[in-house]
Amino acid sequence: MNQKVHNKLVNFIWSIADDCLRDVYVRGKYRDVILPMVVLRRLDALLEPTKDAVLEELRFQKEELNSTDIDEMDMGLKDASGYVFYNTSKWTLQRLFDTATNSSQMLESNFSEYLNGFSKNVQEIIQKFKLKSQIKHMADKDVLLDVLEKFTSSYINLTDKQAVDPDGKKLPPLTNLGMGYVFEELIRKFNEDNNE
Numbered sequence: 001m002n003q004k005v006h007n008k009l010v011n012f013i014w015s016i017a018d019d020c021l022r023d024v025y026v027r028g029k030y031r032d033v034i035l036p037m038v039v040l041r042r043l044d045a046l047l048e049p050t051k052d053a054v055l056e057e058l059r060f061q062k063e064e065l066n067s068t069d070i071d072e073m074d075m076g077l078k079d080a081s082g083y084v085f086y087n088t089s090k091w092t093l094q095r096l097f098d099t100a101t102n103s104s105q106m107l108e109s110n111f112s113e114y115l116n117g118f119s120k121n122v123q124e125i126i127q128k129f130k131l132k133s134q135i136k137h138m139a140d141k142d143v144l145l146d147v148l149e150k151f152t153s154s155y156i157n158l159t160d161k162q163a164v165d166p167d168g169k170k171l172p173p174l175t176n177l178g179m180g181y182v183f184e185e186l187i188r189k190f191n192e193d194n195n196e
Contacts, residue, residue, distance in 0.1 A: 005172055009182055016147065016151070019146070019150065027194075031186075038186065039125065040131065042179055044092055044093045045159040057080035058073065084119075093148060112135065115132060154166055
């Protein structure tokens with residue numbers, strides 16, 4: 001990933017905090033939302049292409065194999081997703097945004113369903129970040145939809161595939177190493193901003 005693309009991505013994500021979280025969080029707490037949302041969007045973007053396959057595998061195991069234990073289904077769901085993690089809810093972040101109404105309670109409910117659909121290994125990450133309480137707080141303060149809109153923007157690419165923005169500009173893929181650099185830079189900026 002070249003430096004210009006890296007900086008553009010970091011600056012876009014950094015701007016989400018000022019655009020959406022001002023007056024909702026104290027400046028030093030922005031990272032409590034932005035960092036887990038970056039991780040969540042990355043996982044979500046990786047899983048989007050195989051969402052239907054995962055849902056079909058879930059249906060097959062429940063209806064054809066009469067399986068009810070998610071632990072028993074784990075290997076098949078991982079195979080369907082193509083990763084060591086998966087999400088069995090009908091939601092993606094993009095679907096959450098696209099179907100959102102003016103009801104922040106409905107969005108919070110759907111978002112919770114989405115988070116609960118992740119595999120156990122991702123559930124641990126969600127728990128460590130205290131993401132469910134952050135989602136509730138943002139919904140209560142009526143900024144969850146704004147944050148979701150920013151993270152699903154077609155002007156940034158957190159996927160491992162090349163994309164094109166609405167203006168026709170190519171957005172290079174973000175490798176795992178590139179994602180690590182983005183995350184590291186965001187942590188550095190938050191620490192610097194908080195004089196830590």
